[in-house]
């Protein structure tokens with residue numbers, strides 16, 4: 001950072017609805033903002049779209065709130081006070097040491113060694129910028145006055161026999177392919193799982209020209225009624241949700257797509273890929289009811305049981321994690337450590353409305369404002385409504401424990417390491433322990449490429465279910481450590497060569513993001529000149545030489561305050 005800029009520096013991680021709203025609000029209050037996202041495009045999961053180089057005419061039809069998104073994107077892109085860095089993977093966050101005082105020895109690659117007023121930063125944010133599969137990502141280290149974490153969630157999918165067959169997709173993956181690539185996961189698709197998200201996914205599949213043979217919601221009618229219809233007046237405060245629902249229902253009716261409640265896909269069948277599924281009725285605990293099995297021919301399965309917040313960075317930053325395994329926030333979206341804020345799906349699953357409202361409050365407060373300020377009063381009100389909706393979603397569709405009844409001993413719990421459920425159960429009983437770490441080391445469950453993102457919560461639940469059989473104390477079984485399987489100090493894969501190169505660059509001088517431009521992907525040579533005097537670098541190498549469309553995408557070449 002240039003020493004001349006004494007504005008408060010806010011770093012926002014994640015450019016989904018929450019992060020975008022946070023960046024806009026922080027800028028509105030005068031902070032200097034750096035907005036980081038691992039993706040090439042802004043918008044997060046909700047506004048996942050075709051790349052700027054291949055724009056779609058129908059984006060507005062395919063996305064709710066598309067105009068709001070493009071307005072935020074254009075505003076930030078045109079704003080000199082906002083640095084947008086796409087292709088920016090935050091792979092680690094360090095907490096500032098308690099005795100960290102003013103920092104004045106800017107290290108190469110360290111673009112904000114000191115905060116605006118020379119005090120200790122909120123966190124030390126380690127970033128790698130560039131193509132994930134490229135050989136030369138560029139390291140950045142940021143030390144902002146305030147940090148807004150808005151890293152969203154990933155799919156939660158309960159395993160079932162055959163879920164490892166090709167043709168079985170998570171609901172989020174099916175949605176991402178349909179929205180981001182206009183690709184349907186199959187011709188004849190069954191949609192199953194739990195939660196309102198199944199509806200937009202089914203509609204997206206229809207728009208991508210798949211035949212959706214049915215939607216199977218695990219929750220039963222009494223549970224749906226208890227969740228959604230309690231306090232109907234409260235629900236009336238979110239009339240746009242009813243309009244959105246009506247839109248989905250009209251598509252389902254037009255396409256004659258059935259919606260079954262208290263029903264689940266409990267097995268997928270096929271040799272080289274999925275050819276059929278078994279659906280079965282569930283009781284109130286989601287245990288399958290014997291004798292209700294039905295076989296349905298399909299060539300693809302789309303299954304999702306909600307979302308798991310991405311907690312790696314919040315845990316690393318020292319945020320409070322509640323017993324419900326979301327980041328706990330105060331009225332100002334403060335997440336525990338001074339200067340660290342959280343917004344969006346990492347604080348609870350409440351959809352885009354919650355993400356936008358929380359993001360706005362978080363950005364405003366990270367920039368020095370207060371939740372009581374008139375500027376964010378509408379956002380605070382919208383946040384309350386969204387939290388009410390989030391509570392209804394959990395009450396209606398939250399995972400019930402009986403689902404383990406559809407598992408067989410040979411069902412894979414961890415697909416990466418191919419660990420079957422039976423091995424986890426047998427190991428627990430043999431060791432008379434339900435300790436998560438011991439289980440990982442003994443079976444390798446959760447040690448594969450996804451690092452437990454897909455199976456972590458499942459393994460925890462299997463361990464909890466085994467507790468009585470192996471004599472574990474109830475406390476151990478019922479209340480996993482707050483971080484549980486979500487603790488990953490290194491949040492994304494980093495090559496050893498990248499780490500080594502980062503240290504080399506520190507010796508030689510600041511790295512240049514321009515080094516990641518196409519054609520500059522060769523490994524650094526020993527006689528490369530020091531890069532301290534490099535011109536302002538490009539934030540992300542353009543992947544396609546096509547000219548940008550209007551409005552301009554995130555700036556990729558005019559970073560102003562990096563060396």
Ligand SMILES: Cc1cc2nc3c(=O)[nH]c(=O)nc-3n(C[C@H](O)[C@H](O)[C@H](O)COP(=O)(O)OP(=O)(O)OC[C@H]3O[C@@H](n4cnc5c(N)ncnc54)[C@H](O)[C@@H]3O)c2cc1C
Nearest residue numbers: 014016017018038044045046090151152172344345351352
């Ligand atoms: C696959 C998927 C698809 C979804 N599709 C829909 C949909 O179509 N409709 C709907 O209503 N809801 C959808 N949801 C739910 C949706 O996530 C929320 O409603 C909303 O997008 C949440 O906004 P957010 O800003 O909290 O998170 P997100 O929109 O998820 O944004 C988080 C952003 O953080 C970035 N990020 C995460 N970790 C890092 C890191 N370490 N470094 C840098 N960047 C990082 C991600 O790239 C992402 O852009 C989907 C969820 C998932 C998981």
